[in-house]
Amino acid sequence: MSTARRYQYTGRMDNVTHTIIGTLVGEVAARVAPSGKSTLPSTTRRNLCVTLAAIGSNLPDADLLYSFFGGKLNYLLHHRGHTHTILIALLLGAAALAITRWWLRRRGLQPSSQDYALLAAVLLFTPLLHIAMDFTNNYGVHPFWPVDNRWFYGDAVFIIEPLFWAACAPLAFIFKTHIARFAVLLLMVAAIALCFLTGMVPRPLAAAYSLLVAGMLLIGQRASANVALAASVVVWLGSTAMFAITAQAARSRIDAIAAQQFPDSTLVDRIVTPMPVNPACWEVMMLQKESDTVVVRRAMLAMAPGLLTADRCLSRSLDIEITAPLVPVPKQSTEQLKWYGQISTPLARLTHVAQKNCEAAAAFRFIRMPWLANVKEGLVLGDLRYDREPELGFAELVIADPPNCPRFVPNWVEPRRDLLRGY
Secondary structure (H helix, E strand, O other): OHHHHHHHHOOOOHHHHHHHHHHHHHHHHHHHHOOOOOOOOOOHHHHHHHHHHHHHOHHHHHHHHOOOOOOOHHHHHHOOOHHHHHHHHHHHHHHHHHHHHHHHHHHHOOHHHHHHHHHHHHHHHHHHHHHHHOOOOOOOOOOOOOOOOOEEEOOOOOOHHHHHHHOOOOOOHOOOHHHHHHHHHHHHHHHHHHHHHHHOOOOOHHHHHHHHHHHHHHHHOOHHHHHHHHHHHHHHHHHHHHHHHHHHHHHHHHHHHHHHOOOOOOEEEEEEEEEEEEEEEEEEEEEEOOOOEEEEEEEEEEOOOOOOOHHHHOOOOOOOOOOOOOEEOOOOOOOOOEEEEEEEEEHHHHHHHHHOOHHHHHOOOOOOOEEEEEEEEEEEEEHHHOOOOOOOOOOEEEOOOOOOOOOOOOOOOOOOOOOOOOO
C-alpha cells in the first residue's frame, strides 16, 4: 500500500461506514418525520433524505481535499482538523442545505417549510454524527474549537467495525434501486470476506458474524421496513454501547495492572482498542513516566482469559517488526495480558527537540504516544499508535536539520502537554 493510501486508511473512520450509516439515518428520518404538510412527492422526499444524509455524513472529511498537500505533517495537522469541529460541521451542513434549496428551485419543486425543516435536520445532524463516530476510535477529534482546542479520544471502537456494516444489511431490501440494493449486498460479502481473510477475527467469531449478516438480511426480507430499520438501529447502537462499556472495563483492568506491575511509574495515558467484531481482545498502549524517562509499552489484553487467553488474541501488528526499536517489557506475560515490547525516551530529549525543531513542535500537536530514536532513516519522532511497518509510516517524522517549518500550524492543544510543559 502506498504511503498516501496508508494515510487515508489509517486516519479516519472509513467513509464506507459513514456513508452506509448515513443512509440508514436518512431512511429512518424519512419515515418518522411528520409529512402531513409536505408538498414534495413522497418518493422525492425520501430520496432527498437518504441522499443528503449520505452526503452530510461525509462532509467533515472535506479536509481530505487539502490535508494531503504538504506531506505527512500537513496531514497530521489538518485531517480531523477544522472541518471536524461542531462549528465548521454545522456551517458545511448549512452550505449543503443552501445548495439543495437552489437545486430544488432549478427543478421546479416547491418544498414546504416542513420539508425544509426535515432536510435541514438531516444536513445538520449527520455531520455531527460523523464527528461523534470518529470520536469513538483512538485517532481523536477536537470538536469544541475555537472554545476548547483539546483532543478528545473515545478509545472504544475499531476504526473499521464490521458490526456497523452488518447492522445495515436490511437496506438491501429497503433501498428502492437495484444498484443500491446490490451495493449493500456486495458490502455484506466484503465484510464477511474481510472477517475471514484479514487474520484479525477468530474463525468462530467470523462464522458468528456471517450468521448475524444472514439474520439481518432475513429481517430485511421478511419484516416490514419500519421493523427492519428498528433492528438496524438497535444493532448499530447496541454494538457501540457494547464496545463503550467493555472499553471502560478494559481501562480499569489496565490501570490495576499498571499499578501492580509498575508501582514506581506514573501512568500518564493509556489506549485500549478492540479488535474488529471482538470485545474480548483489546490492543493496549500505556504511556508511563519513570523518573525522567517516558516509556511507551504495548500489550494485548484478554477480557475473558478463561475462554480466550491474551496470546491467542489475533492482532493487527503487535507481532511484526515496526519502525520503533522496541525492547522486551521487563515483566512476565500472563493469560490476561501479553506484552509486545516497549520504547523509552528521555523526557529532556523530547522537550529539547520540541523546543529546537519547528517540525517536531508542530508534530507534537498530534502525537499522543511519543517516541524519539535513531533508526536507519535518521533521528525519528513518532507516534506509536500508528507504527505498523518497518519503514516510516504516516505518523513518523525524520528530524531534519535545518527543519522544513510548516506554514500554518493550527493551535490544537498538544496531547502530551502534560509531559512537555513550558517547551
